[in-house]
Amino acid sequence: MQVNQLHPWPATVAEAESIQDRLRAQVDLTGGPTAFALVAGLDVHYHGDDELTAAVVVLDGGTLAPVERVVAHGRAAFPYVPGLFAFRELPALVTALERLTVTPDLLVCDGYGLAHPRGFGLACHLGVLTGLPSVGVGKTPFVGTHEPPGQERGAWTPIVHEGATVGRALRTQRGVKPVYVSQGHRISLDVATEQVLRLAARYRLPEPIRHADHLARHPT
DNA sequence: GCGACAG
DNA sequence: ATCTTGTCGC
DSSP states (O other): OOOOOOOSOOSSHHHHHHHHHHHGGGOOOSOOOSOOSEEEEEEEEEETTTEEEEEEEEEETTTOOEEEEEEEEEEOSSOOOTTOTHHHHHHHHHHHHHTOSSOOSEEEEESOSSSSTTSOOHHHHHHHHHOSOEEEEESSOOSSBOOOOOSSTTOEEEEEETTEEEEEEEOOSTTSOOEEEEEEESOOHHHHHHHHHHHOSSSSSOHHHHHHHHHHHSOO
16 A cells, blocks of 8 residues: 655654644544444564564454555664654554555554644554554553543543543453553544454454564564 | 653 | 563463
8 A cells, every 4th residue: 555755754852743743733533434344453573672573464344354464674763752652663664554455444553642742643643644544552551541441341431631532441351451542543532442342352452453463573 | 840651 | 662480260
């Protein structure tokens, strides 16, 4: 698939932050499709110093059967700074997406979207670059506060940051730690939550991310 | 001001 | 993210 060119690469924290502030204006949070024929999971595995492998696995949105798998090897493109995490993985993830022969209808990203210090996490960034609907799924809390959701599958509570709801803590399986869902691009919070719950059919994390995680760790 | 902080 | 054993539960 085609992905828009990454803007001049930031050399400093201030430059990276200003790119986020500029691209944030392009995020569409008003909604979009509510059904997705092809769903992609994205993840990155780190080895050694700055080496990494990005993996994308596209699943049939109905059966959740894998349709295509691609990887891209590279190096971390930025130091790790909370809030600028996306700049580490973006080049390798974009390379992997460009190697897909099919175009997904939804990107399920490992990390946050709107629930971010400047409202522009990895999921938003990938959504804007591709133009595709995207959702962020975090494994640990980041910004904002929330009450613990009920123990049953599907229970959720809002994540509130600076007076606004920016995501949801969602219990995807009974008795597991919640995952943190936030909008990336072209998706409502309701649809994002519904999709993450549906995709996390058997385990805590959504199937697309589990497949991508496995592929990034065991490339073939 | 200080600490904490997605992966 | 990664470095790592044992242990509990399905």
